[in-house]
Amino acid sequence: MIVAERKPLGEIIGFIEDFRKVLVIGCGGCATVCLAGGETETKIVGSALRIAARKAGRQQQILEDCVTRQCEPEFVEPVPGRLGDENIDAVLSLACGVGVNLLAERLGDVPVFPGLNTKFLGATAEPGVWVEMCAGCGNCVLHLTGGICPVARCSKSILNGPCGGSSDGKCEISPDVDCGWELIIRRMERLGTLDRLVEIAEPRDWSSSPHGGPRRVVREDLRQLAAEAEEEKATTA
Amino acid sequence: MDTRAAPEAPCLVACPVHTDTRLMVERVLEGRYEEALDLLLEANPFTSVCGRICHHPCEESCRRSKVDAPLGLRQLKRFIVEATHEYRVRRRGPVRRTRKERIAIVGAGPAGLTAAQDLARAGFGVTVFESATEPGGMLGTTIPRYRLPYDVLREDIDDITALGIELRTQCAVGTDIALAELQREFRATLLATGLSESRALGVPGIDSHGVLLALPVLRAVSVGERPPLGQRVVVVGGGNVAIDVARCARRLGATEVTMACLEAREEMPAWEWEVEEALEEGVKLATSWGPRAVLSDDGRVTGLELRRCVSVFDDDGNFSPSFDEDETSGLAADTVVLAIGQAADLTCLKGSSVKTATAGRLEYDPETMTTSERGVFACGEVSTGPGAAVEAVADGHRAARAMHHFLDTGELLKQAPREELPTIGDLPEETIERIKQRARVEVGRSPGEERVRDFSEIERAFTEGEARAEARRCLACTTGAFVDEDRCAGCLTCVRICPFEVATVTKTASMPEEKCQACGLCAAVCPAAAVALKRFGAERIQEDLSRLLSERPKASPSAFIVSYCCLFETTSRKFLEENPEDVQRTGVARVLVPCVGRLSVPDMLLPFEQGADGVSIIACADGECLYPTAEERLGARVEEAKRILEEIGLSGERIELWRTRESAEVSWTSFWEISRRKLAGIGAEEQGEET
Amino acid sequence: MKSGSNLERVLAAGHFAVTAEIGPPMDCNGDVVLEKARLLRGYADAFNITDCQTAVVRMSSIASAVLVMREGLEPIAQMTCRDRNRIAMQADILGAAALGVRNCLCIAGDHQSFGAAGRLKGHPGAKNVYDVDSIQLVAILKGLRDEGRQQGGDEIEQRPPLWIGAVWTPMGDPIDFRPWRLAKKVAAGADFIQTQGIYDMELFRQQMKQVQDMGLHEKTAILAGIIVPRNLGMLRYMDAAVAGVSVPQELMARMSAARKSAGDDKAQARRNQEEEGTKIAVELIEQARETEGVRGVHVQAIEWERKVPEIVERAGLLPRPTPPAEA
Numbered sequence A: 001m002i003v004a005e006r007k008p009l010g011e012i013i014g015f016i017e018d019f020r021k022v023l024v025i026g027c028g029g030c031a032t033v034c035l036a037g038g039e040t041e042t043k044i045v046g047s048a049l050r051i052a053a054r055k056a057g058r059q060q061q062i063l064e065d066c067v068t069r070q071c072e073p074e075f076v077e078p079v080p081g082r083l084g085d086e087n088i089d090a091v092l093s094l095a096c097g098v099g100v101n102l103l104a105e106r107l108g109d110v111p112v113f114p115g116l117n118t119k120f121l122g123a124t125a126e127p128g129v130w131v132e133m134c135a136g137c138g139n140c141v142l143h144l145t146g147g148i149c150p151v152a153r154c155s156k157s158i159l160n161g162p163c164g165g166s167s168d169g170k171c172e173i174s175p176d177v178d179c180g181w182e183l184i185i186r187r188m189e190r191l192g193t194l195d196r197l198v199e200i201a202e203p204r205d206w207s208s209s210p211h212g213g214p215r216r217v218v219r220e221d222l223r224q225l226a227a228e229a230e231e232e233k234a235t236t237a
Numbered sequence B: 001m002d003t004r005a006a007p008e009a010p011c012l013v014a015c016p017v018h019t020d021t022r023l024m025v026e027r028v029l030e031g032r033y034e035e036a037l038d039l040l041l042e043a044n045p046f047t048s049v050c051g052r053i054c055h056h057p058c059e060e061s062c063r064r065s066k067v068d069a070p071l072g073l074r075q076l077k078r079f080i081v082e083a084t085h086e087y088r089v090r091r092r093g094p095v096r097r098t099r100k101e102r103i104a105i106v107g108a109g110p111a112g113l114t115a116a117q118d119l120a121r122a123g124f125g126v127t128v129f130e131s132a133t134e135p136g137g138m139l140g141t142t143i144p145r146y147r148l149p150y151d152v153l154r155e156d157i158d159d160i161t162a163l164g165i166e167l168r169t170q171c172a173v174g175t176d177i178a179l180a181e182l183q184r185e186f187r188a189t190l191l192a193t194g195l196s197e198s199r200a201l202g203v204p205g206i207d208s209h210g211v212l213l214a215l216p217v218l219r220a221v222s223v224g225e226r227p228p229l230g231q232r233v234v235v236v237g238g239g240n241v242a243i244d245v246a247r248c249a250r251r252l253g254a255t256e257v258t259m260a261c262l263e264a265r266e267e268m269p270a271w272e273w274e275v276e277e278a279l280e281e282g283v284k285l286a287t288s289w290g291p292r293a294v295l296s297d298d299g300r301v302t303g304l305e306l307r308r309c310v311s312v313f314d315d316d317g318n319f320s321p322s323f324d325e326d327e328t329s330g331l332a333a334d335t336v337v338l339a340i341g342q343a344a345d346l347t348c349l350k351g352s353s354v355k356t357a358t359a360g361r362l363e364y365d366p367e368t369m370t371t372s373e374r375g376v377f378a379c380g381e382v383s384t385g386p387g388a389a390v391e392a393v394a395d396g397h398r399a400a401r402a403m404h405h406f407l408d409t410g411e412l413l414k415q416a417p418r419e420e421l422p423t424i425g426d427l428p429e430e431t432i433e434r435i436k437q438r439a440r441v442e443v444g445r446s447p448g449e450e451r452v453r454d455f456s457e458i459e460r461a462f463t464e465g466e467a468r469a470e471a472r473r474c475l476a477c478t479t480g481a482f483v484d485e486d487r488c489a490g491c492l493t494c495v496r497i498c499p500f501e502v503a504t505v506t507k508t509a510s511m512p513e514e515k516c517q518a519c520g521l522c523a524a525v526c527p528a529a530a531v532a533l534k535r536f537g538a539e540r541i542q543e544d545l546s547r548l549l550s551e552r553p554k555a556s557p558s559a560f561i562v563s564y565c566c567l568f569e570t571t572s573r574k575f576l577e578e579n580p581e582d583v584q585r586t587g588v589a590r591v592l593v594p595c596v597g598r599l600s601v602p603d604m605l606l607p608f609e610q611g612a613d614g615v616s617i618i619a620c621a622d623g624e625c626l627y628p629t630a631e632e633r634l635g636a637r638v639e640e641a642k643r644i645l646e647e648i649g650l651s652g653e654r655i656e657l658w659r660t661r662e663s664a665e666v667s668w669t670s671f672w673e674i675s676r677r678k679l680a681g682i683g684a685e686e687q688g689e690e691t
Numbered sequence C: 001m002k003s004g005s006n007l008e009r010v011l012a013a014g015h016f017a018v019t020a021e022i023g024p025p026m027d028c029n030g031d032v033v034l035e036k037a038r039l040l041r042g043y044a045d046a047f048n049i050t051d052c053q054t055a056v057v058r059m060s061s062i063a064s065a066v067l068v069m070r071e072g073l074e075p076i077a078q079m080t081c082r083d084r085n086r087i088a089m090q091a092d093i094l095g096a097a098a099l100g101v102r103n104c105l106c107i108a109g110d111h112q113s114f115g116a117a118g119r120l121k122g123h124p125g126a127k128n129v130y131d132v133d134s135i136q137l138v139a140i141l142k143g144l145r146d147e148g149r150q151q152g153g154d155e156i157e158q159r160p161p162l163w164i165g166a167v168w169t170p171m172g173d174p175i176d177f178r179p180w181r182l183a184k185k186v187a188a189g190a191d192f193i194q195t196q197g198i199y200d201m202e203l204f205r206q207q208m209k210q211v212q213d214m215g216l217h218e219k220t221a222i223l224a225g226i227i228v229p230r231n232l233g234m235l236r237y238m239d240a241a242v243a244g245v246s247v248p249q250e251l252m253a254r255m256s257a258a259r260k261s262a263g264d265d266k267a268q269a270r271r272n273q274e275e276e277g278t279k280i281a282v283e284l285i286e287q288a289r290e291t292e293g294v295r296g297v298h299v300q301a302i303e304w305e306r307k308v309p310e311i312v313e314r315a316g317l318l319p320r321p322t323p324p325a326e327a
């Protein structure tokens, strides 16, 4: 999942303090699962903002909402209407950056602010601890590395690791960070495929990664039919 | 949607009148004793009686039994009635007669009086005919006072008679007034005459002087007579009546009292605790013996000859004793009392066309509760056979429904003799292991040798503190967590946090009811706010808060504190009673929570939104928490809430976590005092920072 | 000859090579570099010019290399994969070659979070690159030199004559994989190898045994890394905090004894330790020299370059040979 973390409330208050009526919108997807931006966190942030406004003597209304997933147009569709109906003049999104982007595209002249710092694609390592496991590089190499990602889990993303900084299974950057290459080697050892690492991995083609520019994925069989697109155009026009 | 009725706690289900004992316990914990009484009386007008002598099937089925010992539900009931006496007197009063139909009830025992209550409440005119001088049936005339003082019974009866029922005592139907006359005068008649005759025994010598029947002996005792039984008394029988006779005999001065019964010790029909108590009082048992002949000298009893009983029941479980005539024994006796069962006295039928079946029993349809005559119903022991008081009450309710229906429609209503309710499964082994044991609060009894000196009550009631301590043990069955599947994100947080390993997730979470301990830890952390608790959930906290905070002291002299307190640590109602003036005066608004471990971060922040200056969370005393890990979890959540306050420029110290010392009454006030002082300092500091 | 560099020639002539290190300054003062160059001239065959070591911004390695060349020293330009992508790397190396740099050491580089191990601020917030790793860089340089082709495939006309180096941490974790990683570097085209600092000579020899079994020592010139210990604190730090470096108890004890022998006299304690450290360095060089498969030493006297001459001298490695340039 996408793992995110709430921004410091002080920073958030800086975004919204000049707005009269602010809607905090949580997300029921990854942001909920990583305990950063679901119903409950929305309540917490809403509550904290109200307390802060009260303390500062600001006349400010903080409303809360939580949508199923902020990364789907259908789910965020009702939001603009609500903003208009209730004269809301700013939105704080507790989704990952995707949700903020999608809202920004759809909210007309109402500003949307990020309430979370979107961190990475990761897994739960233990309750309350998440670790990055994939960097979304666009051209997966896990078949070469025993299923452990060198891009995301090696601090230097090197493909012919480990570098000289590996020590006792930990990365040179911190004793809290596992050396990805140590993991790869141990895994491949168990798989009996360690000898494959003797091959030199060639410099890779990063064009599939964010370095190649904004990416998109298309499933032709599920795309909107031409007629539907026409119709939509007609109705929105 | 699931259309099955929601399962109920097993204690409720086991109770013949389905008293919501689970809720009763909750009301005790919350200090709402009056409401507890209301719910008890709703189910059972003989609540005071049942608080003393009920055979408490609720306790027998209490799920706590597997952990350590069942809840003391009967004693809690007794506590409630004793704690609410004045309220009870106040709530008493007549009901409005709304129906012109009049109903006659024969017999003022628990069955008849319960039906009378229900029908009177339904607006009918009710007249109860009772041959005895006082109402109450067996409860008043035979159950010995050391178990059930008459005043206690009277309290229940007063509720019923206050409704505006006409009670005609010393009026035996069949003798003083004919049943046929009742049938003419009343639209419907209910026979609730019980089993008032003791069965006799056909053995040689039975006519000897000194052979007595159980009920007459008990009746005499109950009106304060002291029938001369002599030093050595043999009671024939192994049931509860026999026990009562034996124990009365000890109290009347008999030194050697022996119960001779067909059954082996473990087969004895008497309730086990009754047998124990009898043994404590020096009653001896001669089990697996049957009477062969009464020995006498000059027509006066000298003893009882016994033969070995080898089995009591046949292969089909029917009563059919067989004896080994070669093995005999004898017991010397001045008196032999026969307590081998009761039979109906059907003199009330005299001259009527109501038919009897075999063996002096009514012809009776157990589903419609009617006799052979239209409009003549029967209930209680006269139709069900011997049982317990609460079963007679249940049957009374049932009869009232049947008659009400009959009077409304002219039709007969079919009702199953016993309403079966769905309940939750047993506690699984692995859950039992995780539940903390907590000893049942026992009031103890005075020693047997002291008890036999007179007929005074042998058991005392719970003190308030004891009642609350006992109530705390309730597992609050069926009130645990449940998930709103539409909201659940399947994040597994509940699974990871649940100390009882209850929650599981397949797509969405579920918390099987039979495992959930209702600790609320999962609900406190569910990021989707998808977990609700049937007992004291987040919405309850919000309600409590908004009620209390609407009364926020306008110009509070010092800090205003919201205090979330562990409900379980209160030994009295002192902190439970809502007192708006108190809030005004002390600046402390209390929200009592059954385990503060269920408080979420939003719960901790909410008071600040509503103007509180500080939040004092008071947990239970060290090691007292019922729920594993709850203390640590709460501590970590408090830290999180503090961080949030810090992030918005308030001192984290505004939230404080206390542990109760000794009890709420001993320590809480001082916590609030300390918090208040501290908050004054914090306020000044924060002001300073700003300027 | 692949590059004709002095280092290549010394090794080709069968000499036991000596390289040393020059750390550029954090500002644009080229005199500092020239100064160090003058100090060290003649004491080693080539001089590594570090590339923003420990992720601290310093004068660029190539620029500093050109400076030391003015003083007649032969530089080994270092190039980390941290700061440049393959485009910048190739551009820089072509430029360096044009300016006369003949040796290049390819390294991954310390992670930017290092910030001089906390002594300086550094730039922990920097974005790193790691477009290619050090092994890939070796291969890229080899491609430029031997195939006249850039990594992307474009042909080049004039090929850079480079003596390509890589580093090796023989005792790094996972230790069993280290010889294999060396093999990859060699396969990628590393002409010479400089190792991480070695104190545990015994363990190093075990690793070298494997390297020899794999025949790697014949395909590349391995120079053992010697980090001159200045005092007990430094030894302890190296042992505890530097990946792939472990200091045997015995060396620690010697240094500790040296410090203690001075009693309360702090200055004396420092001198004692420096002397002991120098001794240790000299001994290590001698042991390295006796280790089969080792063809030289790389002497690092971190922030203490002036000590190098004495050490090289005491190790009996002077004068440095001057093999003739190839015709």
Ligand SMILES: Cc1cc2nc3c(=O)[nH]c(=O)nc-3n(C[C@H](O)[C@H](O)[C@H](O)COP(=O)(O)OP(=O)(O)OC[C@H]3O[C@@H](n4cnc5c(N)ncnc54)[C@H](O)[C@@H]3O)c2cc1C
Pocket (backbone or CB within 6 Å): B053, B054, B055, B106, B107, B108, B109, B110, B111, B112, B129, B130, B131, B132, B135, B136, B137, B138, B139, B142, B143, B144, B171, B172, B173, B174, B192, B193, B194, B195, B196, B218, B240, B241, B244, B345, B347, B348, B379, B380, B381, B382, B386, B387, B388, B389, B390, B392
């Ligand atoms: C000795 C003894 C001890 C018991 N101990 C317990 C105990 O500890 N716990 C427990 O739960 N249960 C106990 N019971 C059982 C309990 O008392 C009965 O289950 C219950 O009283 C039955 O109620 P009922 O209304 O059906 O009949 P009863 O209580 O027998 O009431 C019937 C009433 O009808 C009256 N009546 C009879 N004939 C006529 C007539 N012709 N005209 C007018 N009135 C008439 C009788 O006088 C009596 O008042 C005990 C019973 C006995 C005998």
Ligand code: SF4
Pocket (backbone or CB within 6 Å): A133, A134, A135, A136, A137, A138, A139, A140, A141, A142, A149, A150, A151, A152
């Ligand atoms: S190789 Fe790329 S896609 Fe595969 S896990 Fe790593 S970052 Fe993700």
Ligand code: SF4
Pocket (backbone or CB within 6 Å): B009, B010, B011, B012, B021, B022, B025, B061, B062, B063, B064, B071, B073, B473, B474, B475, B476, B477
């Ligand atoms: S634990 Fe409580 S709710 Fe459950 S059966 Fe016992 S008394 Fe009833």
Ligand code: SF4
Pocket (backbone or CB within 6 Å): B483, B487, B488, B489, B490, B491, B492, B493, B494, B495, B505, B508, B509, B525, B526, B527, B528, B529, B530, B531
């Ligand atoms: S914690 Fe809440 S959202 Fe997560 S699995 Fe449990 S019920 Fe679902």
Ligand code: SF4
Pocket (backbone or CB within 6 Å): B480, B481, B497, B498, B499, B500, B501, B502, B503, B511, B515, B516, B517, B518, B519, B520, B521, B522, B523
């Ligand atoms: S955490 Fe508590 S309330 Fe939630 S499922 Fe487990 S036992 Fe039930």
